[in-house]
Amino acid sequence: MAMFQRSETTLEVDGDDALVIQAELDAAVALASSACRSRRGGVLVTQHDYWSFTVSVSPDVPAGHLVRRQAWRVTC
Template sequence: MNTTTDLPVAVMATDRASIERQLDEAVGAALTQAMREGRQGILVTQHGPASFTVDLSDAVPFGLTRERQEW
């Protein structure tokens, strides 16, 4: 069974509850992959009020999650 999630994960929603749920799921998937690879941290990028991406990044130390805004 393949449990790898394709990263980056795009998160877009119109209400706060949906955004939070989708971000939690995306960060969980990224964490699983980060733990498997053991070399990158998680970067959550906000592109707008309701638009985010979640990805692994060499710029984030392993074991950490960082947020940034690009809007």
């Protein structure tokens, strides 16, 4: 399980245990929510597969809101 800071406004959460992933996602959302105070935008959580997520501050999400989406990575 790991949470990586990809940029100033984006965190990646990867793992193989659902309970740990949920805890890390909660922590990442809290960090992104704090960053939203100094930037315009809300929190966007993107699920890439069962175990990989990106949490970011997005100007496309209204301030104070959280949006979840799926953008599954294609593997061959």
